[in-house]
Amino acid sequence: MSVSWNPWHGCRKISEGCRHCYVYRQDALHERDSREVVRTAAFGLPVRRGRDGRFRIPPGERVYTCFTSDFLVEEADGWRAAAWEMMRLRRDLEFFFITKRIGRLREQLPPDWGDGWENVFFNVTCENQKRADERIPIMFKLPFKHKGIMAAPFVGAVSIRDYLPAGQIEQVIAGGENYDGSRPLEYEWVKTLYDECVAADVTFCFIETGTNFVKDGKTWHLPDKRRQSYAAWRSGLQYQGKKINFRLQKPQFSLFAGSESEVYRKFFGERCQTCGSRLICNGCSNCGQCGAGNAAK
Secondary structure: OEEEEOOEEOOOOOOHHHOOOHHHHHHHHOOOOOOOOEEOOOOOHHHOEOOOOOEOOOOOOEEEEOOOOOOOOHHHHHHHHHHHHHHHHOOOOEEEEEEOOHHHHHHHOOOOOOOOOOOEEEEEEOOOHHHHHHHHHHHHOOOOOEEEEEEOOOOOOOOOOOOHHHOOEEEEEEEOOOOOOOOOEEHHHHHHHHHHHHHHOOEEEEEEOOOEEEEOOEEEEOOOHHHHHHHHHHOOOEEOOOOOOOOOOOOOOOOOOOOOOOOOOOOOOOHHHHOOOHHHOOOOOOOOOOOOOOOOO
C-alpha cells in the first residue's frame, strides 16, 4: 500500500491548477478555512512506533507527503527542518512529494543534502504549458536523485519533448480535474505526453480522466472516480519506462531494522488490475473503498 503523511494542512492558491483544489472543497464541507496553514496531529508519523517497538510504517513503503498542502508553503517554514529530519532518519522509506512553489526549494533544503537523498522523489506540477516552461528549468537546476512531473489537474496542453532528452525526468503522471466546475481534459493532450514519454523510455501513468473527459469530439461526464480510473486504464495510455531505483538504507535507531519480516511487500487485488494508478502504486491497502474487499486473498 502507500501511506499518506500530511505534516501540515492548508495552502494558498497560486496558479491555474489551484482553481478547483480538492482540499478547499473538502474543507468547505466542514466550514474550515483552507488558507489557514496548521501543523497536524500526524506530524511525527514517519518515526512513530507500535507497542512492539517497530516503526508503524514498515521499510519499503512509499509515503505520499503533504498532499493537503504544499511542502514549500511559506507558513510551514518553521516546521520543515523537522520534517526533513524525519525523512533523513527513515532512509528506508520513499517520500514522494509535489510542489508548485519550486522557486523556494533550494533555500529550503537541509544543510547535509549534498546532491540529494535517495529516498526522496521530487515532483513538480505542470498543469499547462506555461507552468511546465516555468517550473521544469528550475527543477533541472536542483540537486535531486529522483525527479518527476505531475500533469494534474491537467487543464491545458503540455509538451515536454524538449525536456526529456536531459534524462532527468524519471516519471510523468497525468490526470484530469474533479468536482464542480472542473475543466475538461482532452484525450489528445494525454496522448501527446504518452507518446513523448514512450519515445524517451520514461514511465507514463494516466491515473484518471477527471470529471469531464473529451475524446473524438464527445465529452464524457464521469463523476465517479472509480470509473475515471478504469477509463484511464482502458485508454491504454500507460507505459513502464526505465526502472526507477531507490537505493534505500536501513533506518537509524530502529530496533528491528531490515529484518525480513518487517519489510513491506506489496500486493495487488483483482480490482487493482484495471486501476489507472496500478503502474505507479505501491500496492493495495485492502481498505475496501473500491468495493472489492479482501484484496490480499
